[in-house]
Amino acid sequence: MLITRREEFSASHACLNPALAPEENRALYGEDSNPNGHGHNYVVEVSIEGDPDPVSGMVFDLKRLKAVLHRQVIEPFDHRFLNREVAPFDRVVPTTENIAREIWRRLEPELAAEKARLHRVRLYETEDLYVDCFE
Amino acid sequence: MLITRREEFSASHACLNPALAPEENRALYGEDSNPNGHGHNYVVEVSIEGDPDPVSGMVFDLKRLKAVLHRQVIEPFDHRFLNREVAPFDRVVPTTENIAREIWRRLEPELAAEKARLHRVRLYETEDLYVDCFE
């Protein structure tokens, strides 16, 4: 069984690889490479896998999931320009793929420490584009 | 191939384990444990797995799926206080997880009798919280 919780954060990003020349970034990312950044209302869905506890009827305490998600993701990412203010996006291009993977890396060890198995991180950049990360 | 049909029902629930003391229920479920209940517009998605029939082009007749879903779930659950009016929620805490599992138990045998393989029951309590049940 999977239980999934959704949260939103608003952030800016620029798709720019600092190892590439400006014209290479422009060719690769188009208008996403504007160095001033542009922004999205990102939606993140976190899925935990497990069986409902026989006493509580819950796979995992949602209050604890919310606390981990806020501490590791929403608070550091929300209202930030990711490339300038959130590691490792000073050196890792904050594509939707890389942001989703970073969210996985921030959540998985904390959830494992609480005996929760993280199954999937889904990240919507817009309603029309999303990424699923399983590791 | 999977085909999925979505339906809604409105119901009340209280997250209360009758085997626990009130303060234990309060610690476990917070405001969800209010014994008067509170409610949701639940959304249920039922997914059937199979290959499209070569004549009809359909995995399963959606009119029959709708009939089973209404008889087994929508009619008994809609406009009810689950803890008081729908078995087994007089003794099983109606968390989203347990409601989803009960929906699976009500649908699977009827669908199997009609040669349809139930793949997943997804239940949204709100837009921000859902459960996937695969057995």
Added chain:
Amino acid sequence: MLITRREEFSASHACLNPALAPEENRALYGEDSNPNGHGHNYVVEVSIEGDPDPVSGMVFDLKRLKAVLHRQVIEPFDHRFLNREVAPFDRVVPTTENIAREIWRRLEPELAAEKARLHRVRLYETEDLYVDCFE
């Protein structure tokens, strides 16, 4: 200019007029009259009318709007059985119309005291049914 903020709360209600006989309530409200109640994820939209302040560029400080809305509506209504726990719904039938009007009555004086003109309260019972209240 209007600025509108949306919030959600989950509550139970029963459409029952205590002055009517059970069969009259049944005739009037159908399955909504189940005295055990059923529930919804209500969505409330509050619209303030005004001109943007020349310094702040804001019609009204959204932090203050949120504070009033939470204190007057979300906290008392959320996770409650309205008929039993929230006045005046012990004697006023909590139809969508009457809940919207009660929200207006709770918000308007507090907002007026903060020099904000309340223009509209919109209340969604489901995605398919909503009420607009202007006084």
Added chain:
Amino acid sequence: MLITRREEFSASHACLNPALAPEENRALYGEDSNPNGHGHNYVVEVSIEGDPDPVSGMVFDLKRLKAVLHRQVIEPFDHRFLNREVAPFDRVVPTTENIAREIWRRLEPELAAEKARLHRVRLYETEDLYVDCFE
């Protein structure tokens, strides 16, 4: 990792198997069998599986995915009566299942030629009915 892009198209269809008698089509498909057709705002989601490229941070260039999707699906299907104007729906009943499978068949070879692994085609006929196709 999966990356998914969503697009819409508006089309008409009639669920009619030309090999069946009118009354058989009526029994099988109900009002969907009206030979004049009726229509939907179809939503298609295309998911590509892979690892983000270490330089670009992308699983697949979304500009190329969009180009393939438009050339193979959106342009030929949008604003068409599928049964009369889009092969093979002159002889294959355009159920949601068969349309999704045809979209897979049109996309998979082109994407494979660009070294992209197609994982899933999801097709919504309405918000309440969708199909997932994996081959």
Added chain:
Amino acid sequence: MLITRREEFSASHACLNPALAPEENRALYGEDSNPNGHGHNYVVEVSIEGDPDPVSGMVFDLKRLKAVLHRQVIEPFDHRFLNREVAPFDRVVPTTENIAREIWRRLEPELAAEKARLHRVRLYETEDLYVDCFE
């Protein structure tokens, strides 16, 4: 106070004025002028204006509104090719504007006969295009 109810229907239309030459229709309506038609999941919202009844707490009985809406609009329009099967669209171009106005004309007298004041008909052709009709 306004109460609004939402319903959906699926229909085909072609934007073609029979009084114009094909190239004029093409210039005016673009791909919408394909005579085979294309389709949409139309969403209609019907708003009734009034005060809540002091006994029922309702502006208008929603069961009666639903009955009128189904008899006058959903049943005749759903799963139809409007130009060929629904008057007056054999001679009136079924643009979103004209469909909305026709819905008003079908609903207003029946609702007036039931003492309900129709305030607005809103018709969505897609999520990105809608029309509001007030007479």
Added chain:
Amino acid sequence: MLITRREEFSASHACLNPALAPEENRALYGEDSNPNGHGHNYVVEVSIEGDPDPVSGMVFDLKRLKAVLHRQVIEPFDHRFLNREVAPFDRVVPTTENIAREIWRRLEPELAAEKARLHRVRLYETEDLYVDCFE
């Protein structure tokens, strides 16, 4: 009658009045005042008022509305940091209110020149916050 068209753009903004001290901006706008900016998927709805033309059945040609909206708003605003790249937001704080009013100012004269009466600009910053501008 009103016809409304919806479009999206992604942009960054910072709520900062250059005439105020940093601590005043912080007190006024909270985390919105981060000078690096943060972003949103803005949704803009443009409503035109009029009667359907007797020949075309249209209030206004949607292809022309789309052209004006793209040239005046979507192209200059999309993928930009509004404070740094789009006048007058170098000196006018880009609150939702001020962005909506600027959209009105950019659209109204062009639409008037095409004989279209602009009725309303609605701007969503998120699903939970929007502004309506009527002049």
